[in-house]
Amino acid sequence: MGGAVATTAIAGIEMIKSGANRFDGLPLADVAVPGLSHYRDLVFGGWDLNGEDLGSAAQEHGVLSRDELNDGASALKSMRPWAAVGNERFCRNIQGRHLIAAKSHREAVEIIAADLARFRKESDAERVVMLNLASTEVWPDLSLPVLATVEAFERGLDENDPAIGPAMLYAYAAITSGVPYANFTPSVAADVPALIELAKRRNVGVAGKDGKTGQTFMKTVIAPALRARSLHVDGWFSTNILGNRDGLALDDPASLQSKLNTKGCVLEQILGYPVEDHLVDIRYYRPRGDDKEAWDNIDITGFLGKRMQIKVNFLCKDSILAAPLAIEIARVMGLADRRGEGGVQEQLGVFFKAPMVANGHPPEHAFHVQEQMLADWLNKH
Amino acid sequence: MGGAVATTAIAGIEMIKSGANRFDGLPLADVAVPGLSHYRDLVFGGWDLNGEDLGSAAQEHGVLSRDELNDGASALKSMRPWAAVGNERFCRNIQGRHLIAAKSHREAVEIIAADLARFRKESDAERVVMLNLASTEVWPDLSLPVLATVEAFERGLDENDPAIGPAMLYAYAAITSGVPYANFTPSVAADVPALIELAKRRNVGVAGKDGKTGQTFMKTVIAPALRARSLHVDGWFSTNILGNRDGLALDDPASLQSKLNTKGCVLEQILGYPVEDHLVDIRYYRPRGDDKEAWDNIDITGFLGKRMQIKVNFLCKDSILAAPLAIEIARVMGLADRRGEGGVQEQLGVFFKAPMVANGHPPEHAFHVQEQMLADWLNKH
Amino acid sequence: MGGAVATTAIAGIEMIKSGANRFDGLPLADVAVPGLSHYRDLVFGGWDLNGEDLGSAAQEHGVLSRDELNDGASALKSMRPWAAVGNERFCRNIQGRHLIAAKSHREAVEIIAADLARFRKESDAERVVMLNLASTEVWPDLSLPVLATVEAFERGLDENDPAIGPAMLYAYAAITSGVPYANFTPSVAADVPALIELAKRRNVGVAGKDGKTGQTFMKTVIAPALRARSLHVDGWFSTNILGNRDGLALDDPASLQSKLNTKGCVLEQILGYPVEDHLVDIRYYRPRGDDKEAWDNIDITGFLGKRMQIKVNFLCKDSILAAPLAIEIARVMGLADRRGEGGVQEQLGVFFKAPMVANGHPPEHAFHVQEQMLADWLNKH
Amino acid sequence: MGGAVATTAIAGIEMIKSGANRFDGLPLADVAVPGLSHYRDLVFGGWDLNGEDLGSAAQEHGVLSRDELNDGASALKSMRPWAAVGNERFCRNIQGRHLIAAKSHREAVEIIAADLARFRKESDAERVVMLNLASTEVWPDLSLPVLATVEAFERGLDENDPAIGPAMLYAYAAITSGVPYANFTPSVAADVPALIELAKRRNVGVAGKDGKTGQTFMKTVIAPALRARSLHVDGWFSTNILGNRDGLALDDPASLQSKLNTKGCVLEQILGYPVEDHLVDIRYYRPRGDDKEAWDNIDITGFLGKRMQIKVNFLCKDSILAAPLAIEIARVMGLADRRGEGGVQEQLGVFFKAPMVANGHPPEHAFHVQEQMLADWLNKH
Incomplete structure (x- = not known):
């Protein structure tokens, strides 16, 4: 505690x-x-x-x-x-x-x-x-x-x-x-x-x-709306930098895998199809302390197969x-x-x-x- | 047509x-x-x-x-x-x-x-x-x-x-x-x-x-989730650059006002309180042609009055x-x-x-x- | 003082x-x-x-x-x-x-x-x-x-x-x-x-x-390098949000014009050609207080006329x-x-x-x- | 060839x-x-x-x-x-x-x-x-x-x-x-x-x-200016997504290491001190093809030890x-x-x-x- x-x-x-x-x-x-x-x-x-x-x-x-x-x-x-x-x-x-x-x-x-x-x-x-x-x-x-x-x-x-x-x-x-x-x-x-x-x-x-705090929270907010608009997700790249004890624990690849396991599965259920290029990175980065930053890049395809991008940058405080x-x-x-x-x-x-x-x-x-x-x-x- | x-x-x-x-x-x-x-x-x-x-x-x-x-x-x-x-x-x-x-x-x-x-x-x-x-x-x-x-x-x-x-x-x-x-x-x-x-x-x-295509679409997706998490919106700054004929029309301040009128009112209804620092800019910027770009900065206050930021950058194709x-x-x-x-x-x-x-x-x-x-x-x- | x-x-x-x-x-x-x-x-x-x-x-x-x-x-x-x-x-x-x-x-x-x-x-x-x-x-x-x-x-x-x-x-x-x-x-x-x-x-x-503190500082750092690489600047969109007394003063269009006059001229001298779509916005946005944020989007053309973009987001403290x-x-x-x-x-x-x-x-x-x-x-x- | x-x-x-x-x-x-x-x-x-x-x-x-x-x-x-x-x-x-x-x-x-x-x-x-x-x-x-x-x-x-x-x-x-x-x-x-x-x-x-094309190019442009302004770099996080054959080659950790070796050393020489939290990620991400995207976050400390951030997002075409x-x-x-x-x-x-x-x-x-x-x-x- x-x-x-x-x-x-x-x-x-x-x-x-x-x-x-x-x-x-x-x-x-x-x-x-x-x-x-x-x-x-x-x-x-x-x-x-x-x-x-x-x-x-x-x-x-x-x-x-x-x-x-x-x-x-x-x-x-x-x-x-x-x-x-x-x-x-x-x-x-x-x-x-x-x-x-x-x-x-x-x-x-x-x-x-x-x-x-x-x-x-x-x-x-x-x-x-x-x-x-x-x-x-x-x-x-x-x-x-x-x-x-x-x-x-x-x-x-x-x-x-x-x-x-x-x-x-x-x-x-x-x-x-x-x-x-x-x-x-x-x-x-x-x-x-x-x-x-x-x-x-x-x-x-x-x-x-x-x-469900920062990046995954935003992901489960935005993905349903993309589906509602029939905007196909071609790839979703998520990276996180955080410097608190949680980040230090995740600096061990074995613990990191636990985290990635819980972060990885949300898109397919929401969208109804697998997103092959769904990448999630987490890096221990000390200048941030308990502040945490997530940067997401989403590649989407819309009408007539035309491609667009959404980027979300969340500067949050983990705790x-x-x-x-x-x-x-x-x-x-x-x-x-x-x-x-x-x-x-x-x-x-x-x-x-x-x-x-x-x-x-x-x-x-x-x-x-x-x-x-x-x-x-x-x-x- | x-x-x-x-x-x-x-x-x-x-x-x-x-x-x-x-x-x-x-x-x-x-x-x-x-x-x-x-x-x-x-x-x-x-x-x-x-x-x-x-x-x-x-x-x-x-x-x-x-x-x-x-x-x-x-x-x-x-x-x-x-x-x-x-x-x-x-x-x-x-x-x-x-x-x-x-x-x-x-x-x-x-x-x-x-x-x-x-x-x-x-x-x-x-x-x-x-x-x-x-x-x-x-x-x-x-x-x-x-x-x-x-x-x-x-x-x-x-x-x-x-x-x-x-x-x-x-x-x-x-x-x-x-x-x-x-x-x-x-x-x-x-x-x-x-x-x-x-x-x-x-x-x-x-x-x-x-x-409701780009920026306002995202706004009405994200704002309800911020409310659900009791994250208070202190300010929402939205800027748009677009270079098509729509942008040219909006380069006339009188037409721009029509656009701002329809973009401005969504937050208060969703959040249940007025956001005094809700700013929306639209600029005619020719390098983009029909591609349109929106950049949003959202200032939020969470637990214990601590402040965080979300930035959304939408590179979209208007039409x-x-x-x-x-x-x-x-x-x-x-x-x-x-x-x-x-x-x-x-x-x-x-x-x-x-x-x-x-x-x-x-x-x-x-x-x-x-x-x-x-x-x-x-x-x- | x-x-x-x-x-x-x-x-x-x-x-x-x-x-x-x-x-x-x-x-x-x-x-x-x-x-x-x-x-x-x-x-x-x-x-x-x-x-x-x-x-x-x-x-x-x-x-x-x-x-x-x-x-x-x-x-x-x-x-x-x-x-x-x-x-x-x-x-x-x-x-x-x-x-x-x-x-x-x-x-x-x-x-x-x-x-x-x-x-x-x-x-x-x-x-x-x-x-x-x-x-x-x-x-x-x-x-x-x-x-x-x-x-x-x-x-x-x-x-x-x-x-x-x-x-x-x-x-x-x-x-x-x-x-x-x-x-x-x-x-x-x-x-x-x-x-x-x-x-x-x-x-x-x-x-x-x-x-020359934030955005113009970065502009005069980056633009010479773009010129050195022969990357042609098609447009440079700069927006600023700031909430201190300086921002309040600039909320008066007449004072704002003074600021835009000093910010506007740097690109042409550095690049050697005029950038027609060089836009600079400054907005008074109170959630930031003395913190100031600049977002720049730069549209560039490189080899074979191919187009690329650079975006710079500077979260700075004005004073x-x-x-x-x-x-x-x-x-x-x-x-x-x-x-x-x-x-x-x-x-x-x-x-x-x-x-x-x-x-x-x-x-x-x-x-x-x-x-x-x-x-x-x-x-x- | x-x-x-x-x-x-x-x-x-x-x-x-x-x-x-x-x-x-x-x-x-x-x-x-x-x-x-x-x-x-x-x-x-x-x-x-x-x-x-x-x-x-x-x-x-x-x-x-x-x-x-x-x-x-x-x-x-x-x-x-x-x-x-x-x-x-x-x-x-x-x-x-x-x-x-x-x-x-x-x-x-x-x-x-x-x-x-x-x-x-x-x-x-x-x-x-x-x-x-x-x-x-x-x-x-x-x-x-x-x-x-x-x-x-x-x-x-x-x-x-x-x-x-x-x-x-x-x-x-x-x-x-x-x-x-x-x-x-x-x-x-x-x-x-x-x-x-x-x-x-x-x-x-x-x-x-x-x-020296995208991210490292920008890094060696910006870092000297930070030094000239005595803005201390506390951390520099760089991530790249690219989907061409170069990216595929780098998807092999052994080849990736070669790349990281050449990208990693620039900051210390320019700044005159080691940046302990200098992280560089490269990910193979197919939706981009030859287009490549870099996102950098730079944590800096200025006057009176106050902290600021610069983020650079480069949407470039590698070749x-x-x-x-x-x-x-x-x-x-x-x-x-x-x-x-x-x-x-x-x-x-x-x-x-x-x-x-x-x-x-x-x-x-x-x-x-x-x-x-x-x-x-x-x-x-």
Whole structure:
């Protein structure tokens, strides 16, 4: 919880509590639905590989100003993360020392579950939701049998199967604790068949994955309109430069692949045909810090086969776009929990680059359709 | 009908008839609705201030290649426009010699109506639709009583009132001939209260105005998504460079104002608040010819009041984007006519920068909502 | 001296004195030439239509942070401008109350000269230089006889000729006080024939005009290279958005024309042929504050007549680019004065959009040539 | 000689001969120096892995229109390349069937030399120059002793040392035939110590390497100006998309590395300090064909440590920029030969991304300095 997105989200809520922040950038700020938590009722706990207090962590990320951290968000200074489960094999460029001393998968799960139980008790929160905001892990081999069924997965836990990564251990601990789990990262977690099935059996909500913030957000906004105008996409070149810890993690080719996996699939579903020249680059570029820049070039063919180009240059702040989505995901997960709706929460697709789906049908990526799906779900009762 | 959009649209249809063109860029190519004309059944007639054949006109515009004009679109060489009603006061930078020798408003209307009647007879078309694809006229004083009611307007015709411009004469002739009228230009035509009322009384369709092609299209795609994400628009700077005859017409400040009027209003309706720093520039820049380039800079504020920027650079071909919309408007107007639906055709909003509305309520500008409105209308029977 | 450029320049020097600033962005920081003042030896005085202290003025401009103004640049709080000569006719969008109560041109000149004499005495500076950093004035009629000769100009002073604007009064007062005068704005000042001649007669240095900061800087860097590669410039479209007081002043079409006059002429001299489609737009756009953005599109023709495009998007900070140039101009003017060189200082062309020239020959605009001219002059002794 | 650059260059010269082309894009068109060949006196011969005539090859490249190839450049149809030395190990993505049947390095060299001798005789040209316009080869291990001295290299030829690639064989054959050799590609050829020494001993001109066309051209134009203004470069991100055969060759990581090696080093020399975040990406992106697009983002720090950004988007045609440089290199190499100047031709640096230098000093990269070097050399006699 000491990452840039988590600290920004927590700071934003604390600033709302202290009157220093308004509701800019919170997509559901105007939604009034019974059972949806108020922003000021949210409380936070979590793990991090780095043990420093959130105020210090936030200062390093450089997203909030010193003034903001001293005034409205001063509460962060007294928040400390719990020791985390880390695994160097899964995220090579990010290391830390604030680790759970677990000797086995089972022991790790027990410690996580104990943390959750303690937090539930101490915070006196009505309900608890777990959000994965950790660094991106490497992409596992999804064809392994251990990830295919609940039973195989649980045997894998017993046997410390190396295919089970940290994100999966957290997701498993959450689901078995009755805590809804959402994955804001590209890591593979609750989206393996074993855990989807488990969530369904236990009627615990799961959702993911990979917050749809900058470039993919714009892509899923523009592509449906190109389709509506019958403008054929010949190629879509996307490049990103970013300099925060997320960028550093993605500087490891194995983690980068996880990211590219979640970014790559949106166009075909929206357009109805494959775009062979769909390229996505992500580069770690330090002058930007948490600021992130995306440049897209879209080659299109219109009437009479004539060719045109659209270029989109998005100068954005990664955590500023991500934090409000994380908050809204938590609130909607809480509402689903209250409504007794477990399993995959498809209504959250608008917030994710690679939305999880319940029944194997392809996910919807068009932004305005996803937006309508969420609005319908919110209003359905 | 000798302008760049008209000749491109006609060439595209003739190339479909001759097998040289597919349906790229035609938004309703996949729609199968009873009563909607097939592309290959469309036939064309029209006026122009310039009397040359459409093949020669198209060659000057430089949108189609010499090969295309000689092969698939060779039919244009044998098409000649009818002499037009022109008025130098209303469009100062474009002049021509192929003029109707009308001494009064009434005589002009009669000649236009006679042209329509002759075309209907000679073409043997099942139904006729009039599309305004002429150069942009200057913006009239909309508060004049002569434009307010049918009766005042008709008195104005009798008295050759100078407030009644050429586009209004065409629209009046169309409506009184029972010919649906759509306005693809920013000129004021059927959208004065007098003619809206007349269209309603006669149950003749009218629609407009100003084809939504490049920059405004993108604006109405992106703005709804910014609203959905609660990203506040602090300013939106739009500049355009274009070098075709449309650009030359807009080089006259009075005509430019007409264009800016139709481009300016979309943001407030979509976002729900006024954007004080919404600037739109259009510059005549000859190196581009019919190619048109738009550059937009959008300043947005997100979570915690942090500021970000989006820049969109659209290198487009004006007529290539416009021609298919003109074609689809004609087809939908024809279908509405067949369905017996007169008055303002609100379902066509997706094709216009400044959609006409029937009952004074504000027009919908969000692209995906407009798209749904048209789909609903098409599928409603 | 309370404008954004002046306060930024003064703050920068004060921060160098206090050790809080290094020499980033100072073009001549590495130049060691005998007689060139050290940055830390500079002291400041000046006029402003607004009487508040420079610390408060700088805070409003928003170029420096609160921390910088409280720490390294805290000296600004105790600096107050002298009352200014203003004239609403010459700069309509900027008004102030801190005015010299002069009833005639001659009285105004006397007060300015007295201010200079007092400053020279109180500051104990070795030599004094006057820099025009005021808002842009409207463009006068340069063909008026009153501006043509020293004698006519001085008669004009006696008769309060309205063609003589405030900037000219300041320039006249400087020259007749033996104070070198440089014009960092697009206003017409020492560059009328009368004052050029006067500066020559008195052997007092004059230079100008209009600091070459963002877009024109890049233009004069890129254009020479296009010429060197024989890439023909078919058109160059330049647009600017800026939101500071400079932008507000330029929102008056008359002042804007002054700016466009100084920006417009560079291409033809560099390329050796006129660029017919050279367009320059400047728009006042508040979301940017002192940040300024330029977008250029360059259409070029290369080998075999094939066409290509270059687009340059410069996100710059106006005062941050301008202030160091103002400082270097002052230092070089001081050095020329020490060297006994009066009249037009052509060696300063690298810092100006419209360099003044001594003998009527066309000014050099190519950046690297100008750079060499300055280096040669600096090293010539 | 059937590649896009070669066929474009030859077509351009043939079109000059036939009167269909002017001198657009030829940097030295206005230079009148005794001994510099006229464009219309150039004649061509060369090798290619593909045996088809140049007219057919050019048609595939899509740089010239069908009309141009049928009219002014019709001479290409009767030009056929000679069979080439190819080596799959050195350029994996480009293969061909029009190969020299050489069983050894020595035999390959002999055949190349025989081709040169035959061409010299048949063409009756006054002097012959060899230009490498082939696809980029993989980067060899430059530390191998075989590349270090003439003697070791010649032993390597005898022993068919695999470190000696095709480009080196051509360069060796040229030098030993007394034919000046210039390398327009990033491949390692005459720039190994052995061949530089050989060229010096034989007094035969060599030059290279990698034509400076689009992005690097702009980089070496802009970077010197940033230095002159003391604007510190914090990072420079460059990305390229291109879809021609050159792009396909670079899609092989080993060849790409050769390109990146020649693009990477320019900034440090110009700026005087290393730019740690200087990233260069090149992606094969088919919608562009021979059109190439570069997008650069430059992060700079100015006065008071304030940060700004410059973005440059260059939509260029690779071969259109490259062909005239290839022609001028050939003319200048010819002139140097006439002047009796062998060894490394440093005066050609303005045309190369990685200029070869004679004595181990670092190469000059600043565009305007290189331009002056060439002008000085041309005018020195």
